[in-house]
Amino acid sequence: MxxxxxxxxxxxxxxxxxxxxxxxxxxxxxxxxxxxxxxxxxxxxxxxxxxxxxxxxxxxxxxxxxxxxxxxxxxxxxxxxxxxxxxxxxxxxxxxVADLDPGPAGPAPDGGNGINGEGANLHTPAVPAAPPETHLATAMPILAVLPFKIASEGLDRYFCDGLTEDVISNLTQFRELRVIASGSSFHFRERDLPLPEIAKSLGADYVVDGSVRREGDRLRVAVHLVETATGLTLWADRYDRELEDIFVLQDAMTHMIAASLGVRMQTTALSRAMRKSPSELDAYDCLLKARRYTVTLNEDMHAEARDLLEKAIALDPNYAEAFALLANVYLAEHRFNANPRPDPIGRALAMALKAVQLDPQSAYAHCWLAIVHFFSKDSAQFEAEMQRALDLNPNDPEILAEAGHYLSFLGNFDQGTELSNRARQLNPLHPGWYHFSFALLHYRQGRFEDVLADVERISMPSFYWTHLLNAAALGQLGRKEAAASLDQMKSVKAGISAASEIRKWNIPDADFEHLMQGLRKAGHDE
Incomplete structure (x- = not known):
């Protein structure tokens, strides 16, 4: 209906x-x-x-x-x-209480009320047809999550269904995935058909299958991701927790599973895109390939990323995520002076606003609109937009890490490091820049040895901020290696004004003076 x-x-x-x-x-x-x-x-x-x-x-x-x-x-x-x-x-x-339009409407194909497929026989292959709009102009992956199976006594169907629904709900917050609704995937509770046939019926490129087992006071959830075209298991994991508050446990597990799947799906899609020739790339492929720059911040990749994303929005002018990522790449012209063109902040703002207009529910779009406001020196707008991004998708480790990163630069370490920690927990194989929050905090606290360890974890030798922090910490420690670290900073960023770069990132005055003190002790003459 x-x-x-x-x-x-x-x-x-x-x-x-x-x-x-x-x-x-x-x-x-x-x-x-x-x-x-x-x-x-x-x-x-x-x-x-x-x-x-x-x-x-x-x-x-x-x-x-x-x-x-x-x-x-x-x-x-x-x-x-x-x-x-x-x-x-x-x-x-x-x-x-809203007025319903008396326009044409039709009954649901299963004759039921549409809630979780009730009214349909879940034990027969009376399957809904695959949605007619299976692939949009931008062919993003389509994922089906089958109801988690009960693998032991002491659990009921309601708990397993609730866990499955919550995983689906959390995955829908990743705007680069299309997730089959539970009303369709729950028709296959009994797995009456082979997995490839289930996937074909649902129009899914990937299927998530899982089971829940209770062993004493512990709950174990096993999950695996299957590529339907090949039947290969691309990823599998187990989640093991003490069984205390069942609903708190359910919430924690769904966040972990959804975040892991979201990250894994991006990696899988990128590997597919990398095998295509330039003429075969669609808008989604262009976005995935451009992401290589945003992960590494390798300036050699910046111009290619910019070209790819400009191609993406030309191929699909309604692709909000591509506009948001282009805001990121345009802003790099200001943040890092990467292949600069005129008015990078203005162009980045236009792209971010367009992304939010196209998809007001995109957490990634709001995240990058927030970061543009950060570099426009509008902290209030930054915090409002970033909070909106976190509300829309509290399970995306990249958004959590970005929020933690920029809040820490503003000196809000309590919230910044908490968000960065959550990002690391949700994405154990995270990129090194997730550690910047902790490096800045440790520097403020005078824990300079910890700063050096943080810089090693960041492991971004082509990014001048790592050498800046390293040199300042070494300078505060009175180490002779400080001069070499300064030389590396100047080699990576020729003609750098450390003071201007630090100011660009909205660091509080006391932290600014503290960093400059360390650099001067290292031999910097600014």
């Missing part, structure tokens, strides 16, 4: 909410809440009714329910003050 209200369409058959024809990012449970409220719009729906319909009667806290209502209002452009779509009736429940 398709329900239309205002600019929105709720398509229960496709498990999709659209605004102006474009899909809106929405968590599965939030979608289910909206569906239930719309289908029962003729009455007030009580808290207990919602929990029974959406959570299958599981124990759910008021905080959880409130967060889903908040997320629902945000998804449909409503607020707690306006309540033009979802109205709270104190002490009674909630009601859908």
């Amino acid at each position: 398709i329900y239309r209200f205002g600019a929105y369409e709720l398509d229960t058959a496709m498990f999709e909410l659209r605004c102006g024809g474009a899909p809106v990012a929405i968590e599965p449970q939030v979608f289910n809440v909206l569906t239930h409220l719309v289908e029962h719009r003729d009455r007030i729906v009580s808290r207990d009714d919602l929990i029974a319909a959406v959570w299958g009667g599981r124990a759910v806290s008021d905080t959880t329910l409130s967060s889903r209502i908040f997320a629902l209002r945000r998804a449909v452009g409503d607020t707690g003050e306006a309540q033009d779509v979802i109205r709270t009736v104190p002490r009674r429940g909630f009601r859908f």
